[in-house]
Amino acid sequence: MAGTLLLVGATSDIGHAVAARYAEAGWRILLAARDPARAQRNADDLAARFRAEVTLLRLDILETDGFAQVLDALPVLPDTVVCAVGELGDQTRAEGDMTHAEQVMRTNFLGPALLLGLLAERFAARGSGAIVGISSVAGDRGRGSNYVYGAGKAGFSAFLSGLRNRLAGRGIRVVTVKPGFVRTRMTRDLRLPPLLTAAPSEVGRAIYAAAEGGGRDIVYVRPVWRLVMAVIGAIPEPVFKRLRL
Amino acid sequence: MSPRHAVAGSEARNLRPISGWGRYPQAASEILAADAPATLPALLHGRRGLIARGGGRAYGDAAIGQRITVLTGALDRMRGFDPASGRLWAEAGITLAEILRTVLPQGFFPPVVPGTQFVTLGGMIAADVHGKNHHREGGFGAHVEALTLLTPDGVPRSCSRERDPDLFAMTLGGMGLTGTILDATLRLRPVESGWIVQRTRVAADLAAMLRALEQDGEATYSVAWIDCLARGPSLGRGLVYRGEHAGREACRAAGRDPFPAPARGRLAVPPGWPGWTLNRLSVTAFNALYFRRGAAMAETPALVPWQAYFFPLDGLQAWNRLYGRRGFVQHQCVLPPRGAHAVLSEMLDRIARLGSASPLAVLKRLGPGGGGLSFPMEGYTLALDLPANRATFALLEALDRLVVAAGGRLYLAKDARQSRDTFEAGYPDLPAFREMRRCLGAEEMLASRLSTRLGL
Numbered sequence: 001m002a003g004t005l006l007l008v009g010a011t012s013d014i015g016h017a018v019a020a021r022y023a024e025a026g027w028r029i030l031l032a033a034r035d036p037a038r039a040q041r042n043a044d045d046l047a048a049r050f051r052a053e054v055t056l057l058r059l060d061i062l063e064t065d066g067f068a069q070v071l072d073a074l075p076v077l078p079d080t081v082v083c084a085v086g087e088l089g090d091q092t093r094a095e096g097d098m099t100h101a102e103q104v105m106r107t108n109f110l111g112p113a114l115l116l117g118l119l120a121e122r123f124a125a126r127g128s129g130a131i132v133g134i135s136s137v138a139g140d141r142g143r144g145s146n147y148v149y150g151a152g153k154a155g156f157s158a159f160l161s162g163l164r165n166r167l168a169g170r171g172i173r174v175v176t177v178k179p180g181f182v183r184t185r186m187t188r189d190l191r192l193p194p195l196l197t198a199a200p201s202e203v204g205r206a207i208y209a210a211a212e213g214g215g216r217d218i219v220y221v222r223p224v225w226r227l228v229m230a231v232i233g234a235i236p237e238p239v240f241k242r243l244r245l
Numbered sequence: 246m247s248p249r250h251a252v253a254g255s256e257a258r259n260l261r262p263i264s265g266w267g268r269y270p271q272a273a274s275e276i277l278a279a280d281a282p283a284t285l286p287a288l289l290h291g292r293r294g295l296i297a298r299g300g301g302r303a304y305g306d307a308a309i310g311q312r313i314t315v316l317t318g319a320l321d322r323m324r325g326f327d328p329a330s331g332r333l334w335a336e337a338g339i340t341l342a343e344i345l346r347t348v349l350p351q352g353f354f355p356p357v358v359p360g361t362q363f364v365t366l367g368g369m370i371a372a373d374v375h376g377k378n379h380h381r382e383g384g385f386g387a388h389v390e391a392l393t394l395l396t397p398d399g400v401p402r403s404c405s406r407e408r409d410p411d412l413f414a415m416t417l418g419g420m421g422l423t424g425t426i427l428d429a430t431l432r433l434r435p436v437e438s439g440w441i442v443q444r445t446r447v448a449a450d451l452a453a454m455l456r457a458l459e460q461d462g463e464a465t466y467s468v469a470w471i472d473c474l475a476r477g478p479s480l481g482r483g484l485v486y487r488g489e490h491a492g493r494e495a496c497r498a499a500g501r502d503p504f505p506a507p508a509r510g511r512l513a514v515p516p517g518w519p520g521w522t523l524n525r526l527s528v529t530a531f532n533a534l535y536f537r538r539g540a541a542m543a544e545t546p547a548l549v550p551w552q553a554y555f556f557p558l559d560g561l562q563a564w565n566r567l568y569g570r571r572g573f574v575q576h577q578c579v580l581p582p583r584g585a586h587a588v589l590s591e592m593l594d595r596i597a598r599l600g601s602a603s604p605l606a607v608l609k610r611l612g613p614g615g616g617g618l619s620f621p622m623e624g625y626t627l628a629l630d631l632p633a634n635r636a637t638f639a640l641l642e643a644l645d646r647l648v649v650a651a652g653g654r655l656y657l658a659k660d661a662r663q664s665r666d667t668f669e670a671g672y673p674d675l676p677a678f679r680e681m682r683r684c685l686g687a688e689e690m691l692a693s694r695l696s697t698r699l700g701l
Contacts, residue, residue, distance in 0.1 A: 013319075041281065041322045041336070048323035048335075049347045185319070188278050189259075 002026035003079030008059060008115065010039040013184035014134060015084030017204035020045070022080075023052035025208065030078060032059035032070070061085045061111035062103070067118050080130040080211055081119050083112045087149070088186050094148040101148050108152025113159040120163055123172050130173040130211040133160045134203075137178045137220070140229045143245040164217060175210045176218045179203050180225040198222050263314060266565050267304040268572030269633040269661055272694055274314040282320055282336060282427045286399045289315070289425070289690075296693035297425045299365030300340060303372065304575045305661025306694035307420055315425065317367055323347065324428060331433040332390070337367030337426040349551075350504050353433040354490070356388040360607075362556050367426040372658035373418030373619040375626075377466040377488065377555070380612040384621050386417030389431045394424035397690040401427055415681050418619030420657055422682060422691050422701055438503035440491035441466070441554040443547050447540045451481025451590055455625070458485060458610045465489050466554070470539075472532045473606040473629055474525065476597045480590060483608065484539040488554050499548050507552070513562035520569020520632060525600040532604055558605070568632050573603070576641055577620075577628035577656040578648045579611055585625045588651045592644050596629065599640050603630040617674050620656040628659070638662060657695060668699045 005022040009015045010031035019029050023046040033039035036056040046052040059070050071077075089104035116131050123129030138146050139153030157176055164174035181187060181197040198221045206221045220226045235243070264271040277295070279285050289295065294312030301308060308314070320338035327333075331353050335344065342362040344355060359374040368374075373386040382388070391405035394416055402424075404413040416423045448454035454469060461467035466488035475482045496503045558564055565573070580588050589608075606629040614622035631637040645667045648655065654671025655663050669675060679701065682688050695701075 038281070038283070041324065044324045045322035048326040048333075051328075185278075185280055 004028040006030045006078035006081040008032045009084035012084045013200045014203050016042045017200035021204035021208040023050040028053045030055050034060045064114050082132040084134050091146050104148050105152045109155040128171045132175045132211050134177045179221045265303045265305050272309050274310045278316045294692045297421045299368035300363045302364045304659045309694040311692035334430045336428045354436040357385040371421045375621045377468040380610045392429040393427040396424040397686045415617045418617050436490045437493040438491045438496045439551045440548050441488040442491045443549045444487045445543045446485045447543045469608040471606045471608045474529050514566040518566045572633045574661050575630050575659040577659040579624050579626040580651050580653040581624045
């Protein structure tokens, strides 16, 4: 059954791959981006490839005051929302620059959590809907190399976990996605191990399967990440704090 | 990942050794990755010695920047497709495989396809690739209606046969040296299925081979495999494959789905494969078997999937590793029809005597060419792979002299080693191309290893 997808973060590589997977399945697509002009090529791509009905709208994840208004203006309350917003930021800079640190935390946690929280209320009133948050394995345990980003993602993961717990049995599905490494603009300067690195299209397929097919609640796109994070989680803190990670 | 993250400044500055599909030569280049067409002007601003790289399927050094290589993989969006007219507008970094995946189920096929589907739209235009239908349809560029070119002044320009026609013409086959192609519009052909009706004919020697290719003037597709190790009376023997798009009825009669889902999973050649496995003995044995098997099936039309007819090598991932660490070169020339028989005999005899040719040798008939630096011209084109070593280079020097004497030329997208003299003798439009580069201010800014080597 094809419905309507709201994708938040429509210029993101992962976001576009998610939208493509839904469009392929015949869904109507609402693309929300801070700068809709930059998302136009993604909207065109979905229409050209899949003859999808695509609507572009403006939403800035930092303008939390405007969320209700944006949702009120939607042509239809979506069946599924996927939040692909995220900002890796610059850890070193964030250590000395509070403004940058605050922006990274707000972009990865505050904005996405408040927006999905608001949508959750509307989905609960209707009695149906799926909420997908793209979080990160970086939120599973804080590491010296990216803990500002990781803290934001940890908060987001906890929020999604609570939402899922509260809405279980009320017809609302909440999915937390921890993609691991993905080949995107965000990571293209990093050297990534091939076996741990997914293509955006893999993430798109995994999210569609989890949200619409009723798979796992917490999705690690490449299953090996579940193991990797279990090991990282099991390292005692006195040892962990001395590791360069 | 996020809109907020994608602000400028996230450009890579790493020096990496890269090579073309033949893995020869290898050169260090700075790698820059394009984000989106709109941000490319800012990314390239003020830089010199750069060239765009699409699928990396040019064999030699055409897509290795003199200093900077610009990866275009992120420019892979379709901007519009009209199923009524078959007109497709897409960004330059989209691969032929992605185009096919989208348009074939809707009953369309690209007007011209090269031997692999892992090339990009921009690469196909820059090399003005040809297919097995050049004798009827011309090169890929003939089907491009318009394109957007980022010229060295930093301004994206739309050009077509009406608008900026000289720049448009020189960009088809221009190897990315007139500007960086951002997007293009082309017309696709309607097809009733993804199947090809293939008819195989046996050619016992070179004369029979050329006759068979001439007879295929009316065929939609025609290509020959040639046994490069056969000598004496069998010199130039091979198999000629004629192909036609299968109609809906033919598929139904054969009990085939007209547009079957593509099969997943491909075999791959592992890294570190030793190059000695391709030797005179193994290739001679392979060729003899292949020829006999083809001869046994000859004359019976067979329904084959489009992948098998057009892209047989795509079934074997990383087949370029077959030649081992030192890599290989492909020699592809075109010879005018007059006197081609004598020249081809001489070339094939020398190749067979050296005995290190790969089993992958192809002969095709080409129609009239498109000018500029575009490779195709009326005549026969022979392509063969050889291991990159001293004996090969000596042989190819000799072959080049035969090609030049015959009034032929070599394909830049395959080239890794031709001399400047050979190149200049083969391309009469070269002075006009150089002049255009000068006018555009492209000489300093756009430079590949190939363009520097050949003095473009």
